[in-house]
Amino acid sequence: MFTAPFTFTSEQERLREDVRTFLRVDCREDLVRTRRARPWRHSDLAYRGLGERGWLAPDWPAEYGGLGLSIVESAIVAEEMALAGVPDSARVNTVDNAGSTLLAAGTAEQKAEFMPPMAAAERLFVVLYSEPEAGSDLASLSTRATRDGDGWRLTGEKIWNVGAFKADYGVCLARTSEGRSKYAGLSLFLVPLRAEGVRIAEVAGFNPETFNRIVFDDAPLTASALVGAEGDAWQIVNEALAVERTGVYFYGHAQRWLTLLTGFELPPRAMPEVDRLRSDLSAARLLTWRCVDLLARGEDATAAAAAAKWWTSELTARVAALVWSVREVFSGTETITPRWEGSVERIDGLPTAGVELGVSLSEAPGLTVAGGTSEMMLETVSAALLDDAEAVI
Ligand SMILES: Cc1cc2nc3c(=O)[nH]c(=O)nc-3n(C[C@H](O)[C@H](O)[C@H](O)COP(=O)(O)OP(=O)(O)OC[C@H]3O[C@@H](n4cnc5c(N)ncnc54)[C@H](O)[C@@H]3O)c2cc1C
Structure with missing residues (x-):
């Protein structure tokens, strides 16, 4: 039997009960159908319901669409979702990964524009890190962003992301300069997926959710697409992955x-x-x-x-x-x-x-x-x- 390293508060236990009832009672049949769906298993009913209740990002500040609680509440929701069999890639990518990245390193304008709709399930993100030749050794990636006037041009290929056909944006890791080591000179960008110079295709594979390949062909980005300091993305990426x-x-x-x-x-x-x-x-x-x-x-x-x-x-x-x-x-x-x-x-x-x-x-x-x-x-x-x-x- 599990012995907790710390006890949950009565409010946290109540949150767990409420999330459990919503998922297992209100969403039950919809979730069974969702789990069988292809190419992407995403329950609008469950995801939007979680968003409407503030449960997708309970640890975010209220001004960004959260409930001002802690990562404990966020983990309670994630645990209940998994125990109820809710496919979770939308939340992991949008909230845990892209959202945590913005919370840690985004400008006030980026947070205000993107985080409330992420928390409310109105905007979906994908994570664009892996490339055909760069996965475990991510810092050896070859996607490049080069300066173009005030903005940037993005060229390269990202792979193994899911749900890109439904997502609005990707958070993309690209090289912007040669640094002292391969971990320096990498930058993060918010990339609109239905835009000039962006092509999305499916990749055949064993995974129940179909993987995507995204090609950037000199895709234009505005100056405001950069997240965090230029060339300094490595630590931000690793901190966001810690949540996942x-x-x-x-x-x-x-x-x-x-x-x-x-x-x-x-x-x-x-x-x-x-x-x-x-x-x-x-x-x-x-x-x-x-x-x-x-x-x-x-x-x-x-x-x-x-x-x-x-x-x-x-x-x-x-x-x-x-x-x-x-x-x-x-x-x-x-x-x-x-x-x-x-x-x-x-x-x-x-x-x-x-x-x-x-x-x-x-x-x-x-x-x-x-x-x-x-x-x-x-x-x-x-x-x-x-x-x-x-x-x-
Ligand atoms: C279900 C799923 C969802 C994913 N979602 C995303 C996503 O949303 N966005 C995204 O960007 N990517 C995503 N990925 C990609 C994932 O991050 C990469 O597959 C992973 O980092 C491994 O990279 P790779 O596939 O290039 O394998 P490689 O890095 O080529 O590794 C191949 C094998 O070699 C081993 N290996 C490599 N280097 C070493 C080493 N130094 N020492 C010992 N062993 C080593 C690895 O452990 C592995 O067994 C997803 C993958 C899966 C399976």
């Missing part, structure tokens, strides 16, 4: 899939791994909330977030591996043998749990890669441990 890497969402995924799976009559050979996963999930939840707690206190969470992201995303892969190993239990509609009383829940004629567990097989591998691969997370953890060891010596 708390692992709350990955933990919620793994927990939900295991709960769905154990609703079926599983063969005895599966039970030892079910038990191991249950205890590992308890540890995972502690790791994620420890990380949220560090961020809430304003402390450095880089290594804690890397550890949490690694462990929680690897757990999603382990649950998916278990799903595959007992696939005879739920494959096909006739062979479903639910443990619960009554009939199998169906929406549009399809059993809900079996379909979702099937999707977990194609979703889990990507979770160990998105937001930083497991190998890179372990490298971050080991670098922090070596720093600590050197400090002691």
Whole structure:
């Protein structure tokens, strides 16, 4: 059983209950259909409802569309979304990533223009960091922004983002100069996606949500598109990723899939791994909330977030591996043998749990890669441990 490293306040518990009821009762059928959708799984009903209630960005100041609360409330919403099976890429990209970037480094005008509609679910963003030849080693990217009068011209190619056809803007990392090291000379830009010089295409792949490729061909940007100081984006990018890497969402995924799976009559050979996963999930939840707690206190969470992201995303892969190993239990509609009383829940004629567990097989591998691969997370953890060891010596 999970033991909290700190206790939630009664207001935070009430928020959790309210979010849970909204998602699991008001949005239930819509979410089942959304989870099956392609190319992008996005529930307007859930996302807009969260936005209308101020729950997409509860930690943002009220003047920017938030509720003036803390990252703890934000993580509660993220956890409840994952536990309710809400596809989360819109919130992660728009709020956790692009929004955190603006909050940390945007001008007063940028915050006032973009953050309230982000928090209200009226404007969607994508994150344009990865390139065909730059992922883990992001600082080696080759997209360039060059000065053009007061503004800029953007040229290059970004890949592996999702939902670009629905999004309004991208937050794009580009090289603006050669710096002292490859980490210097990188800058962030707000890029309108339906504009001159911008082409969006789909990339075929295993992920349940179709990836996009975006090509910038001398795309013009105004001076106000620059976020933060020119050439100084590296730290901002890493701080924004720390929120995504708390692992709350990955933990919620793994927990939900295991709960769905154990609703079926599983063969005895599966039970030892079910038990191991249950205890590992308890540890995972502690790791994620420890990380949220560090961020809430304003402390450095880089290594804690890397550890949490690694462990929680690897757990999603382990649950998916278990799903595959007992696939005879739920494959096909006739062979479903639910443990619960009554009939199998169906929406549009399809059993809900079996379909979702099937999707977990194609979703889990990507979770160990998105937001930083497991190998890179372990490298971050080991670098922090070596720093600590050197400090002691
Ligand atoms: C579901 C999903 C969503 C994503 N969403 C976005 C998005 O919204 N925006 C965006 O910009 N990108 C996104 N990405 C891209 C993601 O950030 C990259 O895939 C990731 O950073 C890895 O980069 P890569 O694919 O180029 O792999 P590579 O960096 O080429 O890595 C290939 C393999 O080599 C290993 N490796 C690389 N370097 C090292 C090293 N130094 N030591 C040990 N092992 C190493 C990696 O761990 C990996 O196993 C998404 C990816 C996925 C799967």
